[in-house]
Amino acid sequence: MDAIVVKNLRKEYAGFTLRDCSLTLPAGCVMGLIGENGAGKSTVIRCLLHMIERTAGDIFLLGKNIDDKDFDSVKESVGVVLDEAMFPPVIHARQLNRILKNSYKNWEETLYFSYLKKFSLPEKLPFSKYSKGMKMKLSIAAALSHRAKLLILDEATSGLDPVVRDEILDIFNDFTRENDCSILISSHIVSDLEKICDYIAFLHQGELLCCEEKDRLLEKYGLIHCTKADFSAIPAEAVIGKKESPYGIEALVLREKISADLAVSPVGIEDIFLYFVKFGK
């Protein structure tokens, strides 16, 4: 079963349109949503969660259309962490446990407290006194503690230090590999996404540029460094984008269209994205 299916999603705002976005996230996989500020990442996520009405398109979460009347039964299985944590400011982590225990059928108290300990979150400090990182960690702890089959995270790792981010990525890794659960995560921090994602989706100005398996992307593209004369010999359809300086050219190319005698070096997701949107033809 696919965890997320989005078909021709469209959302029109004054001055911004998310156009024909279609993507599929198979169960047990992690998809990363990459895009610059205002690219439409949060719009996609808000549409998925039915926080805003979309203009057109169909959305299925865990096999169920989000417009169905009995979609509420699926909500229990979806964990959500948004870029701004939304717990009441006066309550503390212990009280939150009591509230969530009564809201989720599958709430696991012991798991919740084990995450609190793991993230070193004080149990009796009011939420408003938490730092940004602590707030985020508490939201993640809560999202992971009700046996969700699908996690949707919007900029969840931003604002956290590298050590904690890595810890959380480890938890996400276990979460998807052991239990066949799925994650959709958006982030500016491309290196995080590169570490855990199976699929990468590039959003740019409301348009989905590509949605592909991460390892295939890394295999498909490469960087070349060459002189202007050498560059002119490369077939135009092989070049995705280029950076020119007085000392030479660096270009993102399709490996299969490049002759074997040119040295092609490996490229990261961040560079692929930059070449797509910034240095593209």
Add this chain to the structure above:
Amino acid sequence: MNLFIDNKSGSPIYDQIFTQMKSHILTGVLPEGALLPSIRALAKDLRISVITTKRAYDELEREGYIYGVAGKGFFVAKRNPSLVYEEGLRKIEEYLQHAVFLAAECGLSKNDLHDMLKILTEEDHRS
């Protein structure tokens, strides 16, 4: 069994797993009939994609090194000695061909190349 994934090497990750597992099978580190780690477990431990792991296993299965049993997992297939030998020969030829090509490019004589090989093989024996 050791497996090393190098994200910076530029060689595809599925290929790195495929090549290393193949060599473990050919050298007997993974004996015939051994049960391989499940795709999910391997992906989890190496922190790599499930799809990529599956691709490596599929490739190994297609080339006859392992076989899948529904509901049980993947096992190391019976080793075909002549296949192993052929694979070795094929590789040696390929590398030598490459060396000959490079030697011609550098203007190296046949004798120089022979000497080089001789030195290399002698060093190999010592180490």
